[in-house]
Amino acid sequence: MKIGFFGGSFDPPHRGHIALARLAMERLGLDRVLFAPVGIQPLKRDRAQAGYADRVAMTRLAIEHVPGFEVSPVDAPRADGRPNYTVDTLRSLRATLAHDDQIFFLMGADSFLGIDKWYRAADLLISCDFAVAARPGFDLGRLTGALPGAISVASCDAEQSDVLVLCLRSGSRGESRLYLLPDLDEEVSASSVRAMLHHGADAVRVLDPAVGGWIRKHGLYREKKD
Numbered sequence: 001m002k003i004g005f006f007g008g009s010f011d012p013p014h015r016g017h018i019a020l021a022r023l024a025m026e027r028l029g030l031d032r033v034l035f036a037p038v039g040i041q042p043l044k045r046d047r048a049q050a051g052y053a054d055r056v057a058m059t060r061l062a063i064e065h066v067p068g069f070e071v072s073p074v075d076a077p078r079a080d081g082r083p084n085y086t087v088d089t090l091r092s093l094r095a096t097l098a099h100d101d102q103i104f105f106l107m108g109a110d111s112f113l114g115i116d117k118w119y120r121a122a123d124l125l126i127s128c129d130f131a132v133a134a135r136p137g138f139d140l141g142r143l144t145g146a147l148p149g150a151i152s153v154a155s156c157d158a159e160q161s162d163v164l165v166l167c168l169r170s171g172s173r174g175e176s177r178l179y180l181l182p183d184l185d186e187e188v189s190a191s192s193v194r195a196m197l198h199h200g201a202d203a204v205r206v207l208d209p210a211v212g213g214w215i216r217k218h219g220l221y222r223e224k225k226d
Contacts, residue, residue, distance in 0.1 A: 004033035004131065005093060006106040007075050007086060009041060010055050011048040012215060013062040014193050014206045016108075019186035024106050024131045025068060027163050027181055033069050033106070034093075035059050039077030039084045042119060049194060050220050052077055061210035087124040094128075102129065104179070109134035113146045122150040126173040133184040140164065140180050197221035 004024050010017065013035070021033045037055040041048075048055060056071060063069035074096075075089045090103065097103070105128050112132045115121055125147070132143060144153050144166070156165040156177060164180035188206045196203045198221050204212060215221060 001031040001098070001101045002029055002104065003097065003101055004028070004030045004104045004106045005036065005072075005090065005128070006033055007036045007038055007089065008107075008111075009044070009048045009190065010035065010037045010059045010062075011050050011190050012055070012193060012207065012211055012220070013059045014188050014190060014203075014211075015208070016184075016186040016188040016206070018062060018066070018208075020108060020133045020184055021063075021069065021106060022066070023133055023181050023184055024104065024179075028104060028131055028179060030104065031068065034072040034074070035063060035069065036072040036075040036089070038075045040082075042083035042085060043114070043117060054214070054218060054220060058211045058214050061214060062208045064210075085119040087118075087120045087127060090124070090127050104129045104131045106131050106133075108132070108184070109138050109140075109143060112143055115146055116148040121148045122170050123173060125151055125168055125178075126170050126176050129177045129179065130168075131179045131181060133181040135184050135187055136182065138182065140182060143178070143180065194221050 004021065006021055024030060025033055037052060037059055039052055060071045074093045075084050078084060094103065109132055118124060134140060147153065150170050152169045154167040154169065156167040164182065166178040167175060168178055169175045193203050193206055197215060
């Protein structure tokens with residue numbers, strides 16, 4: 001099977017997340033996309049504003065009507081309280097899959113620009129294939145410039161004209177593929193959604209109604225009153 005792994009805070013999950021996953025599923029022929037809310041992200045100074053259980057519940061509501069989309073607990077908070085390192089998460093996920101299942105790590109181009117700061121970035125980039133989505137007009141050359149020095153890049157044959165493919169190599173570590181999806185049509189960030197909700201603005205355009213209902217019911221992201 002072709003399996004997309006989509007990790008992140010999902011704080012909250014919004015239509016940009018869904019658009020990215022739909023695009024990857026369509027272009028790469030994915031059988032499943034696993035949405036995995038993260039316990040603690042190592043590179044974020046502050047913890048997610050909503051708790052893990054709320055973020056899982058909101059993610060489940062956001063994707064419940066999309067065939068092939070699932071919520072995975074593989075990146076749940078660790079028992080020892082340490083941050084969740086993606087290279088370890090993917091190893092745990094791989095152990096639950098069939099030997100010939102193929103993992104595609106899904107992410108947006110803006111997130112990929114910081115990939116060299118991730119824990120064991122070179123090992124991570126070779127551990128599975130990557131699908132990176134960008135909005136029209138994004139300079140895709142910036143993605144290759146963001147790769148850690150241990151990774152070399154070569155062209156690969158693309159199976160279709162609407163996907164760009166690069167081969168990533170790292171000495172004895174092996175090889176993977178980077179699929180570039182250059183036409184993501186949603187421009188929204190979780191931080192902008194939280195800012196809207198914090199000040200009482202209506203975020204209905206970018207949130208699934210069920211997610212908005214959960215946020216209202218549980219009083220998430222509201223400005224704290226003295």
